[in-house]
Amino acid sequence: MPELKLNQAPAHVRHGSNMGQPLTRRDGVLKVTGAAPYAADSKVEGLLHAVLAVSTIARGRVTHLDVAAAKAHPGVVDVMTPENRPALAEDPDAKTNPFMFRLDLLQNDRVRYPNQPIAVVIADTLEAATEGAALLAPRYETEPARAGLDTEGRFSPNTVGVGNPAEASHGDVEAGLAGAAKRVEATYETPAQYHNAMEPHAIVAHFEGDRLTVDTPSQGLAMAQGRLAGLFGMDPKNILVRSPFLGGGFGSKGFIAGPQILGVLAAKLTGRPVKLVLRREHMYGPVGHRAPTRQTLRLATDGDGALQALHHHTLTASSTFDDFFEPASDIAHTLYASPAIRTSHEAVRVDSGTPLFMRAPGEATGSIALESAIDEMAEACGMDPLEFRLKNYAEIEPLSGKPFSSKALRECYRQGAERFGWSKRSLAPRQMRDADGLLVGYGMGTATFPALMFQANAKAIIKRDGTGVVESGTHDMGQGAWTAFAQVAADSLGLDIEQIEYRAGRSDLPDAGIAGGSAHTATAGTAIHRAGAAVIAKLAALATENPDSPLYGAGNAGVIAREGRLHRRDDESRSETFAAILDRAGLDQIEESGAAATDPAAAGAYAMHAHGAVFAEVKVDPDFGQIRATRLVGAFAAGRIINPKLVRSQLFGGMIWGVSFALHEHAAVDHRTGRVMNPNLGEYHIPVNADVPALEAITVDEHDPHVNDLGVKGVGEIGITGSAGAVANAVWHATGVRVRNFPITLDQLIG
Amino acid sequence: MNRFEYLRPATAADAVAAAAQPGAAYLAAGTNLLDLMKGGIARPDTLVDITRLPGLDTVETLPDGSTRIGALVRNARLAHDAGFARRYPAVAEALLSGASPQLRNAATAGGNLLQRTRCTYFYDTASACNKRQPGSGCDALHGDNRLHAVLGWSERCIATHPSDFCVPLAALDAVVETHGPAGPREIPLEAFHLLPGDAPERETVLQPGELILAVRLPPQAAEFAAHSRYLKVRERTSYAFAVASAAAALRMEGDRVAEARIALGGVALKPWRAREAEALLAGQKPDAALFRRAADAALADARPSAPANAFKIELARRIVARALTLAAAGTPNRIPALPASPFAHQTGGAHHA
Amino acid sequence: MSSPLTLTVNGVQRRFDLDDPRVTLLDLLRERLDLTGTKKGCDRGQCGACTILVDGQRINSCLALAISHDGADILTIEGVAHGDALHPVQAAFIQHDGFQCGFCTPGQIMSAIGLIREGQAGDDPERVREGMSGNLCRCGAYAGITEAVLEAHHTLNRKAEQAA
Numbered sequence A: 001m002p003e004l005k006l007n008q009a010p011a012h013v014r015h016g017s018n019m020g021q022p023l024t025r026r027d028g029v030l031k032v033t034g035a036a037p038y039a040a041d042s043k044v045e046g047l048l049h050a051v052l053a054v055s056t057i058a059r060g061r062v063t064h065l066d067v068a069a070a071k072a073h074p075g076v077v078d079v080m081t082p083e084n085r086p087a088l089a090e091d092p093d094a095k096t097n098p099f100m101f102r103l104d105l106l107q108n109d110r111v112r113y114p115n116q117p118i119a120v121v122i123a124d125t126l127e128a129a130t131e132g133a134a135l136l137a138p139r140y141e142t143e144p145a146r147a148g149l150d151t152e153g154r155f156s157p158n159t160v161g162v163g164n165p166a167e168a169s170h171g172d173v174e175a176g177l178a179g180a181a182k183r184v185e186a187t188y189e190t191p192a193q194y195h196n197a198m199e200p201h202a203i204v205a206h207f208e209g210d211r212l213t214v215d216t217p218s219q220g221l222a223m224a225q226g227r228l229a230g231l232f233g234m235d236p237k238n239i240l241v242r243s244p245f246l247g248g249g250f251g252s253k254g255f256i257a258g259p260q261i262l263g264v265l266a267a268k269l270t271g272r273p274v275k276l277v278l279r280r281e282h283m284y285g286p287v288g289h290r291a292p293t294r295q296t297l298r299l300a301t302d303g304d305g306a307l308q309a310l311h312h313h314t315l316t317a318s319s320t321f322d323d324f325f326e327p328a329s330d331i332a333h334t335l336y337a338s339p340a341i342r343t344s345h346e347a348v349r350v351d352s353g354t355p356l357f358m359r360a361p362g363e364a365t366g367s368i369a370l371e372s373a374i375d376e377m378a379e380a381c382g383m384d385p386l387e388f389r390l391k392n393y394a395e396i397e398p399l400s401g402k403p404f405s406s407k408a409l410r411e412c413y414r415q416g417a418e419r420f421g422w423s424k425r426s427l428a429p430r431q432m433r434d435a436d437g438l439l440v441g442y443g444m445g446t447a448t449f450p451a452l453m454f455q456a457n458a459k460a461i462i463k464r465d466g467t468g469v470v471e472s473g474t475h476d477m478g479q480g481a482w483t484a485f486a487q488v489a490a491d492s493l494g495l496d497i498e499q500i501e502y503r504a505g506r507s508d509l510p511d512a513g514i515a516g517g518s519a520h521t522a523t524a525g526t527a528i529h530r531a532g533a534a535v536i537a538k539l540a541a542l543a544t545e546n547p548d549s550p551l552y553g554a555g556n557a558g559v560i561a562r563e564g565r566l567h568r569r570d571d572e573s574r575s576e577t578f579a580a581i582l583d584r585a586g587l588d589q590i591e592e593s594g595a596a597a598t599d600p601a602a603a604g605a606y607a608m609h610a611h612g613a614v615f616a617e618v619k620v621d622p623d624f625g626q627i628r629a630t631r632l633v634g635a636f637a638a639g640r641i642i643n644p645k646l647v648r649s650q651l652f653g654g655m656i657w658g659v660s661f662a663l664h665e666h667a668a669v670d671h672r673t674g675r676v677m678n679p680n681l682g683e684y685h686i687p688v689n690a691d692v693p694a695l696e697a698i699t700v701d702e703h704d705p706h707v708n709d710l711g712v713k714g715v716g717e718i719g720i721t722g723s724a725g726a727v728a729n730a731v732w733h734a735t736g737v738r739v740r741n742f743p744i745t746l747d748q749l750i751g
Numbered sequence B: 001m002n003r004f005e006y007l008r009p010a011t012a013a014d015a016v017a018a019a020a021q022p023g024a025a026y027l028a029a030g031t032n033l034l035d036l037m038k039g040g041i042a043r044p045d046t047l048v049d050i051t052r053l054p055g056l057d058t059v060e061t062l063p064d065g066s067t068r069i070g071a072l073v074r075n076a077r078l079a080h081d082a083g084f085a086r087r088y089p090a091v092a093e094a095l096l097s098g099a100s101p102q103l104r105n106a107a108t109a110g111g112n113l114l115q116r117t118r119c120t121y122f123y124d125t126a127s128a129c130n131k132r133q134p135g136s137g138c139d140a141l142h143g144d145n146r147l148h149a150v151l152g153w154s155e156r157c158i159a160t161h162p163s164d165f166c167v168p169l170a171a172l173d174a175v176v177e178t179h180g181p182a183g184p185r186e187i188p189l190e191a192f193h194l195l196p197g198d199a200p201e202r203e204t205v206l207q208p209g210e211l212i213l214a215v216r217l218p219p220q221a222a223e224f225a226a227h228s229r230y231l232k233v234r235e236r237t238s239y240a241f242a243v244a245s246a247a248a249a250l251r252m253e254g255d256r257v258a259e260a261r262i263a264l265g266g267v268a269l270k271p272w273r274a275r276e277a278e279a280l281l282a283g284q285k286p287d288a289a290l291f292r293r294a295a296d297a298a299l300a301d302a303r304p305s306a307p308a309n310a311f312k313i314e315l316a317r318r319i320v321a322r323a324l325t326l327a328a329a330g331t332p333n334r335i336p337a338l339p340a341s342p343f344a345h346q347t348g349g350a351h352h353a
Numbered sequence C: 001m002s003s004p005l006t007l008t009v010n011g012v013q014r015r016f017d018l019d020d021p022r023v024t025l026l027d028l029l030r031e032r033l034d035l036t037g038t039k040k041g042c043d044r045g046q047c048g049a050c051t052i053l054v055d056g057q058r059i060n061s062c063l064a065l066a067i068s069h070d071g072a073d074i075l076t077i078e079g080v081a082h083g084d085a086l087h088p089v090q091a092a093f094i095q096h097d098g099f100q101c102g103f104c105t106p107g108q109i110m111s112a113i114g115l116i117r118e119g120q121a122g123d124d125p126e127r128v129r130e131g132m133s134g135n136l137c138r139c140g141a142y143a144g145i146t147e148a149v150l151e152a153h154h155t156l157n158r159k160a161e162q163a164a
């Protein structure tokens, strides 16, 4: 059994009231006045503009670039091609760890996917650089493109996602299927999707002597710094990466991408500061995407609707030159109880950029298929989808057999269903209409996402004036890092939030790891919490060991930090301000560090996941098949909520991604050329405001003593899981038509 | 975007002279032209900015009762012109279903007529496209063509015209007033856009340099005001082009249709007037069966340009039938919150399965 | 070849010589006037991040040539607040958490100001949603945005009534 951290009262506790409060964003004013600095807003004297030229073929060689024409264009300063690209200290194709992705940095004339950077044009103005790139008019030696999941050469990857086994099972699935009363087998397809953060990847790179400063959006500052150091053969200390605000990341800014590094190379080539901002169409290749999948689900139940077997098989695609395999089947490890479960993955290699983590990688993709299949199974059993899910509720994690560290999913089902009005649902499809005659459908899905911990560090300082400073190189990509971490920091120091300065978003602060896996608040939050605890302990020692302090001798009883004072725990009337303690000690400030990482004991003993239940209402025009997701209610149990306002926004965002997954987004890949034909925001649809008229997110109380000190599970990705399936199931319920090829388009409903 | 010479002529005559030169193009708001220039699809040498030309930005009622929309009248201004919207509600509804509020604030009437297809292969300069580069082929023919044409297409080009505005204009017999090197002329909107045939690069009957001055709606067009709708099926609730659309306008006499007007959008390389369907309705008592027959007639010549877009034929029939049903039920007092959308709340429960 | 250009930007008249007719209003603001609050999400009229008011009307500044707007009156996100006093739309966005990453936010706010001025949506949430549909938000802050616009509409109406 792991330690029960929250139950063991440490000798010195901090007492705060910041966590749990729905504070508005501390960076709100910056964001609503246009003053929040994003990378492309950075100004440096003498800045040049760089624009990529990208390949229009999927495979082959660049045989000619009209560099002369580009250079002749007024304002063009230089053209960077494989011939003059500055040398790198490390091969961009080297891969020494699974978190290192191969990059296209003009290392040769090969083209291995559409929209691969093949040159960079650098000019005095953006207009000149843009036209210079067009004037390069590349010629190619073209080889046939390999595109689509039917490409030859299927194989079983060694691992999927981040080192997960490609195959896993418990029990005998084939026997379960053979002996069952009811069976469902269905195949679902999900398309390639692109992160499409509103902020295109951008970099402003600036060398000063042997120092490099880059402004670039990053979900992993220290990793970006390390990658740059490796490639440029520099001491990481001489590289400063600044990313106070990301205009969205969703995984695409987890690793510094090739185009960003090309911006640095352009600065090196020209000896001038360079700004490189991707055009939207350039984001459909070198900065990652969610891989397409074809998922086959085989399910079977006994006569009572209890699952007897569940096989989730995924065929996905990676690039020809690197490995990322969408772990879509893994969702089946945790969700539903079954005596026999098997998950498996196969893959093909296609001429595309390397796929990457995209908001709920694997979970989102797998969830829409599994939740659809579960609905199909419920239907086969003649059962209400909620009743069916409750019947197959997993009391322990089905695949591993581990107990859950906490799991308030039943309560999510109950509260969500009640709030939504699930009981009014007809069992049979195509029964419900609104006053205008539109078909109405109700659908549901179970949401789940692992409660992960990575690694993070933080530093906490108490200053002589009694205020605090907390530093951690965390990342705000919209989840509200500036606010939530300040809340944790304030509580950890027993200070009002206005009394602390929170510093983040730079690589010269303590390494906060990565903002991903919905683990940033949990991990960096824990590090901050521990740093605060440590500095409070240090402060307490100064007081309790000094006979002049009213707290003298309180060492064993302990003290409580509150509102800038330490109080004796057994006699709160005896207290002293932070300032007085430091003053007496003659110290300007004291500081301590904190670190957080996975607790292997807890991770070994428990299955740790956030859960939720999403209920969706859709309306479908009976004649046209046009669909609108008119109402979504999600109930989520995700441990402790640091800031309900921010959490609501995160959950809504995820739920909208679920709507988008089910109904809107897909890259239209022309299989003849491997090219995405809708590389923009006009034709690559994501929901607009009118697509999501009513959302509601309930957070269900959940106390989890195992996940981390704070009891936080993370809410960044769970919203998309469950929601996508709920919408898909609602479309079926509205129409009676089961579409298994996502997104659900109107032609599939009426065709 | 290539470098170009920028001219801002003071008179229409100067503009026509400048724009008649090879490589010149008119610039109105630029919401289509600049987009095409940024994509390298259009590379004009000279932009002739017409936004300051006098007299082109008004909506006037002429003595004969017709309405003249200046070529520079912004889409939003026209749609929100109360008098105009009352007389031509389907036109206003079509305008408000197009693009976004920001784009409609900029986009001009003339520019809307001349906006070019949204065929993704046309937009992609690495693809073969007869329209963009005559004789190069048509990559859409065997490509991603789910939303391509089902009427009036040729093997040379299967694209559609994306305008919403033009659809009710075609139904209502609008006339385009132009001024070209050869002087002024008038062109019925129905004859303004060209079907692809063998020369998809020829998109309209305009001669080089010919300037649109106005679009005119004849006096009869207002007689349909009480029974006019535009209906647009989309793959997103708003800010999306039509998969297919229809304008339907009825002039009722008692409980009978005296005269009907029907046009379709998103199905062909021009707004598609359905005269046979209109004829079928004249003098009849409206009911669902009649509307369905009219819809069948409207799509009688339809043929998928690829298997993937076959669904659009039946979809378009249903849209026509529904648009007629909605028109028969009467023009709503106010344009619905979701203009032209199937999700606009309908009065009278006109839906049928 | 350069062309003189006069614009009133956030109430201040500015003259320049524009050396390149290709410059859009968006790039003029961002790259030449250091007004980087206005954002570029697509550069093709497909996202609304670049929304500004030109002569009181919201438009996409990425599809507007600067040279064609000689003499125009331009309002950007930087000119919306009065000193430290936020515009009611800005305040409502904070209150209702009408953003996450904040990248679409300047465009959303300018669009909301334009929408309220247009006076077509009133306090009808469906009209507000439709009227704000020219502004994509990949973070999915739409619920907060709609709430914020509705609240700002009421605040501005009350102010107008008090003034009258």
Ligand SMILES: Cc1cc2nc3c(=O)[nH]c(=O)nc-3n(C[C@H](O)[C@H](O)[C@H](O)COP(=O)(O)OP(=O)(O)OC[C@H]3O[C@@H](n4cnc5c(N)ncnc54)[C@H](O)[C@@H]3O)c2cc1C
Pocket (backbone or CB within 6 Å): A682, B025, B026, B027, B028, B029, B030, B031, B032, B033, B034, B035, B050, B071, B072, B097, B098, B099, B100, B103, B106, B107, B108, B109, B110, B111, B112, B113, B114, B115, B162, B163, B164, B165, B210, B211, B212, B213, B239, B240, B241, B242, C044, C045, C046
């Ligand atoms: C993201 C997006 C979504 C859109 N969605 C829709 C939609 O759903 N429905 C819809 O209907 N439209 C839609 N549009 C298109 C929009 O309506 C057009 O871009 C707009 O109407 C063009 O008007 P403009 O004034 O900007 O024309 P410009 O771009 O200035 O000009 C367009 C063309 O017309 C020529 N031209 C302009 N005026 C004249 C004239 N008076 N005489 C001769 N030639 C002239 C120009 O030379 C140019 O070739 C969308 C556009 C975008 C960018």
Ligand code: SF4
Pocket (backbone or CB within 6 Å): B117, B119, B120, B121, B122, B128, B129, B130, B131, B132, B137, B138, B139, B140, B141, B156, B157, B158, B159, B200
């Ligand atoms: S359909 Fe027409 S516009 Fe599209 S590629 Fe073919 S020729 Fe070009």
Ligand code: FES
Pocket (backbone or CB within 6 Å): C039, C040, C041, C042, C043, C044, C045, C046, C047, C048, C049, C050, C051, C060, C061, C062, C063
């Ligand atoms: S940047 Fe102008 S609309 Fe996207």
Ligand code: FES
Pocket (backbone or CB within 6 Å): A198, A247, A248, A478, C098, C099, C100, C101, C102, C103, C104, C105, C136, C137, C138, C139, C140, C141
């Ligand atoms: S707040 Fe991030 S895109 Fe809208």
